[in-house]
Amino acid sequence: MRFYITMKTALGALRRNVMRTLLTTLGIVIGVAAVISMMEIGNGTTIAIQRTMASIGANTLVIVPGAVSISGVNQGSGSRTTLTPQDADAISKECPAVRNVAPIVRARTQIVYGNRNWVPTYIYGTTPSFLQVREWTDLDRGEAFTEHDVRNSSKVCMIGQTIVSELFSGQSPIGREVRIRNVAFKVIGVLQRKGANVMGMDQDDILLAPWTTIKYRVVASSLANANQSSTNTANSTEVNTLNQIYPNIQQNLYPVPSDTEQADSPKPIRFANVDQILTAAQSGGQIPSAIEQITMLLRERHHLRAVDVNDFNVRDMTEIAKAMSSTTELITKLLLCVAMISLVVGGVGIMNIMLVSVTERTREIGLRMAVGAEPGDILRQFLTEAVVLCLLGGTLGIMLGRGSSYIVSAVLHWPTAVSVGAIVAAVVVSASVGVIFGFYPAWKASRLDPIEALRYE
Amino acid sequence: MELIELRDIHKTYYLGEVDLPVLKGVSLNVSRGELVALMGVSGSGKSTLMNILGCLDHPTSGEYFLDSQEVSPLTARERARLRNRTIGFVFQSFNLLPRTTALENVLMPLTYTREDLSEQQMKQRAAELLRKVGLADRIDHLPSQLSGGEQQRVAVARSLVNQPRLLLADEPTGNLDSRTSEELLQMFQQINSAEGITIILVTHDPGVAKHAQRVIHIKDGLIENGTRQPKPGDAA
Numbered sequence: 001m002r003f004y005i006t007m008k009t010a011l012g013a014l015r016r017n018v019m020r021t022l023l024t025t026l027g028i029v030i031g032v033a034a035v036i037s038m039m040e041i042g043n044g045t046t047i048a049i050q051r052t053m054a055s056i057g058a059n060t061l062v063i064v065p066g067a068v069s070i071s072g073v074n075q076g077s078g079s080r081t082t083l084t085p086q087d088a089d090a091i092s093k094e095c096p097a098v099r100n101v102a103p104i105v106r107a108r109t110q111i112v113y114g115n116r117n118w119v120p121t122y123i124y125g126t127t128p129s130f131l132q133v134r135e136w137t138d139l140d141r142g143e144a145f146t147e148h149d150v151r152n153s154s155k156v157c158m159i160g161q162t163i164v165s166e167l168f169s170g171q172s173p174i175g176r177e178v179r180i181r182n183v184a185f186k187v188i189g190v191l192q193r194k195g196a197n198v199m200g201m202d203q204d205d206i207l208l209a210p211w212t213t214i215k216y217r218v219v220a221s222s223l224a225n226a227n228q229s230s231t232n233t234a235n236s237t238e239v240n241t242l243n244q245i246y247p248n249i250q251q252n253l254y255p256v257p258s259d260t261e262q263a264d265s266p267k268p269i270r271f272a273n274v275d276q277i278l279t280a281a282q283s284g285g286q287i288p289s290a291i292e293q294i295t296m297l298l299r300e301r302h303h304l305r306a307v308d309v310n311d312f313n314v315r316d317m318t319e320i321a322k323a324m325s326s327t328t329e330l331i332t333k334l335l336l337c338v339a340m341i342s343l344v345v346g347g348v349g350i351m352n353i354m355l356v357s358v359t360e361r362t363r364e365i366g367l368r369m370a371v372g373a374e375p376g377d378i379l380r381q382f383l384t385e386a387v388v389l390c391l392l393g394g395t396l397g398i399m400l401g402r403g404s405s406y407i408v409s410a411v412l413h414w415p416t417a418v419s420v421g422a423i424v425a426a427v428v429v430s431a432s433v434g435v436i437f438g439f440y441p442a443w444k445a446s447r448l449d450p451i452e453a454l455r456y457e
Numbered sequence: 458m459e460l461i462e463l464r465d466i467h468k469t470y471y472l473g474e475v476d477l478p479v480l481k482g483v484s485l486n487v488s489r490g491e492l493v494a495l496m497g498v499s500g501s502g503k504s505t506l507m508n509i510l511g512c513l514d515h516p517t518s519g520e521y522f523l524d525s526q527e528v529s530p531l532t533a534r535e536r537a538r539l540r541n542r543t544i545g546f547v548f549q550s551f552n553l554l555p556r557t558t559a560l561e562n563v564l565m566p567l568t569y570t571r572e573d574l575s576e577q578q579m580k581q582r583a584a585e586l587l588r589k590v591g592l593a594d595r596i597d598h599l600p601s602q603l604s605g606g607e608q609q610r611v612a613v614a615r616s617l618v619n620q621p622r623l624l625l626a627d628e629p630t631g632n633l634d635s636r637t638s639e640e641l642l643q644m645f646q647q648i649n650s651a652e653g654i655t656i657i658l659v660t661h662d663p664g665v666a667k668h669a670q671r672v673i674h675i676k677d678g679l680i681e682n683g684t685r686q687p688k689p690g691d692a693a
Contacts, residue, residue, distance in 0.1 A: 005568045009568065012557065012561070016554075016555065016556040016557065017556075363552060364554060366552075367548075367552045367554075368565070368569070369537065370511070370513060370540060370546050371540065371541060371546065371565065371566035371569065371615070372537050372538060372540045372541020372542070372566055372569040372570065372619075373537060373541075373569045374533075374534045374537040374538070374569070375533060375534070375537075376534075377569055450513050451508050451513050451514055454548070454552070
């Protein structure tokens with residue numbers, strides 16, 4: 001009942017001077033609206049930045065096989081053949097922190113179209129989800145190859161902008177055939193320009209094909225003759241001194257077994273390995289758990305005992321991820337500063353008007369005291385007025401802020417995201433601004449001497 | 458039985474170096490149900506005395522018993538409660554809350570009474586009093602829509618809303634013309650005789666003072682004359 005009366009008195013006093021009430025509230029309205037719209041636009045910006053960063057590859061994790069030593073000579077990272085396409089499938093199925101997985105088979109060789117030739121930086125045999133991992137799904141022209149093409153080892157490929165300009169010089173490459181080691185690949189898609197990566201490597205100098213095609217038709221270590229990799233089918237280029245002159249000639253250093261010989265000596269079944277597996281974590285924050293899940297899974301799949309070291313490495317883009325998190329943090333802090341300043345300004349406005357109001361209503365305060373208001377009653381009344389003002393301003397500010405961020409996103413096409421946290425914070429902060437900045441005027445009012453106050457002109 | 462008992466009240470204002478004695482030993486008794494006029498020229502100390510009587514101020518020395526209760530040692534809070542419950546105020550300049558209806562003005566003191574009255578009861582009581590002062594048809598009017606006499610009657614209704622034992626009127630007719638003044642003073646007399654509420658009229662106008670049963674003259678901080686003057690036509 002007492003609270004009800006205090007509330008009613010405060011509302012009555014505010015209603016007595018609607019114009020001033022509204023003008024006073026304006027400070028808080030603008031403050032809160034600024035906070036809300038800034039937070040929402042900022043949230044949207046953060047999301048946009050994260051998306052951009054993700055397209056650079058901030059969330060990317062690369063799984064490479066471990067190293068082997070041959071006669072004490074370490075062959076370097078990726079020289080072991082332990083990763084399989086089945087590993088990739090298992091990761092995409094069993095690691096919830098991973099968004100997309102693409103196995104990669106690499107080749108580095110010449111590609112030919114008509115009378116022109118070129119050696120791309122990257123020839124990747126992969127699956128369609130490579131484009132999802134690299135955030136590259138919007139093609140410039142044509143379409144991507146499918147899982148079906150991967151199963152069929154279709155001779156199709158997508159090429160980057162650099163290859164388009166080097167080989168096709170302005171013509172549309174769609175539907176034409178390029179040859180890689182005398183295997184004709186039909187170009188079905190052209191990737192969008194991505195430019196150089198942070199290391200200066202041209203990312204548009206790329207050819208993507210189904211990994212089965214690259215592995216079995218180009219790198220030519222097919223399932224059937226995979227065991228011959230030990231007898232240097234795949235690595236024959238390393239010792240073939242003529243390959244500089246005739247790059248397409250596969251020179252066998254050892255006698256090729258005849259069909260009868262092959263039938264007589266059955267080969268051990270060997271799995272198809274991939275050179276690396278490219279994965280993307282669900283978000284920047286999930287990278288550590290993605291690494292953990294992948295490591296657990298692959299250790300289990302590779303039958304490693306607790307004492308064994310990993311026969312693979314999981315690498316994250318530490319540098320880019322760090323840049324992303326520090327950018328996001330910076331934006332949040334910047335917005336917090338703006339928010340604080342505008343709310344403090346609004347609060348000072350409230351204090352000003354409340355002080356004016358106390359002076360202006362000195363006689364009223366004197367009268368209330370004369371008829372029996374205790375100092376506490378006066379304090380409570382003015383404090384309630386200030387808090388009501390601030391909450392009113394907060395409510396209007398939330399609506400204005402939501403509205404303006406909606407308009408900004410509609411008109412300027414800036415990304416915005418609703419921030420419930422900002423709304424809750426704005427309400428809490430505007431109420432506490434009311435208490436903090438309303439307290440001094442209210443305290444001043446409660447200390448008035450009723451005799452002086454009644455005589456005040 | 459005495460409602461008010463002042464014993465040797467002194468009030469001195471300390472203005473920096475200079476001491477300004479305003480009341481220099483006032484002793485005064487007012488009985489229940491009296492209608493007293495407190496007269497004096499300005500600067501005589503009558504406003505200070507009235508502030509002390511109204512528990513708005515406390516004396517520098519001396520004792521003040523209101524309704525047999527010693528007032529001097531009370532804290533500001535206790536005095537606020539005492540004012541709320543036992544004293545009604547009527548001011549020269551009405552002091553109504555602007556942009557607030559007559560009804561809301563009248564029930565305002567009730568909101569500071571620590572008593573569990575429902576809003577409905579408060580409104581009823583306020584409306585009843587407005588009817589009594591002849592403003593039944595002005596209940597929802599704002600002060601700016603009322604004449605001076607009507608405003609002062611709203612103020613009288615406000616002073617009576619908590620059923621006080623003492624009503625202090627400080628120059629209540631100062632801003633009114635002679636006809637409305639006369640009406641107001643008759644209303645005071647009527648309240649005094651019908652409800653038995655003790656009324657103290659502070660004034661410098663002998664015309665107002667003659668409506669009182671007793672006139673107390675104050676001069677230079679001292680009571681000059683505190684005798685009862687039975688008035689013609691006062692049956693009691």
